[in-house]
Amino acid sequence: MALRHAVLAALVDGEYSGYQLAKAFDIGVANFWHALPQQLYAELAKLEREGLIAGRQVVQETRPNKRLFHVTDAGFAELEAFATATSKPSFIRDDLLVKIHAADRIDSGTLIEQLTDRASAAEAKTALLDSLLVKMRGALDEDEFLRSGTRIGPYLTCLRGLAFEREHRDWCLRTAAVLRERGAARTEQRSVRTEEGGTARAES
Structure with missing residues (x-):
């Protein structure tokens, strides 16, 4: 295209x-x-x-x-x-996903911040698309509009965009939560090892 x-x-x-x-x-x-x-x-x-x-x-x-x-x-x-013409399959090309792919070897704090920002942007876009869909269908409910609306192409593409933004928001929030939880667990493990090392030295 x-x-x-x-x-x-x-x-x-x-x-x-x-x-x-x-x-x-x-x-x-x-x-x-x-x-x-x-x-x-x-x-x-x-x-x-x-x-x-x-x-x-x-x-x-x-x-x-x-x-x-x-x-x-x-x-x-x-x-x-x-x-x-035959449509080509869609694909993802996202620099944030490249960073997440390497999350085990880089600072997760910056990744969590970027994921949170992305989730906020997706939430804002979700609200915008919701209002746009309401405006397009007017007094009709969605099922009625899809059956009898005079122009459904933009509505259908907005539905796809809405689904994408919602899924993207949810993925960002979940991924940030996973990285946050794993980071806290690692910090706790280091703290335990430090305490155990100090106890062992004291006993010796």
């Missing part, structure tokens, strides 16, 4: 400015594709040159003028072709 497909998918609901697209990525699309604002602006320019999106200038009296972009027929055809 290329960034172009994520941008096209984000634009299927109508016209977005570059700023609005960046906000959409920050809130919703980030569940499955991360991109920096400068990458998005560059991709918009490229897609427009290739005729996959079209832009129009909007004159604003009290603010700088802006360009709004929408997907063209060629862009929708690109999405259709992308949808028919």
Whole structure:
């Protein structure tokens, strides 16, 4: 998958400015594709040159003028072709997991701190996604919305993001607890050995 497909998918609901697209990525699309604002602006320019999106200038009296972009027929055809391609299996690539893999040989204190920070960030994202899902389905409950909602794609991807953030939060908290418990046990063992060594020296 290329960034172009994520941008096209984000634009299927109508016209977005570059700023609005960046906000959409920050809130919703980030569940499955991360991109920096400068990458998005560059991709918009490229897609427009290739005729996959079209832009129009909007004159604003009290603010700088802006360009709004929408997907063209060629862009929708690109999405259709992308949808028919075989999807590759997902995989994890996380520097924190590399650190945890080496947890038996490095200071667990810094790892516990990083795990706690990650858990807090995941909890905040969970709350954001929960509120976004409520906003998308409006007065409908989830089952009814999934049966009859007019636009369920973003809702389904947010559900996946919510499940990921909850699981990630729980894993971080559990891992931090395990490292904390093991660290306390090692400290206690060292203390016992020190006391036993002192007793043995005193007796001799």
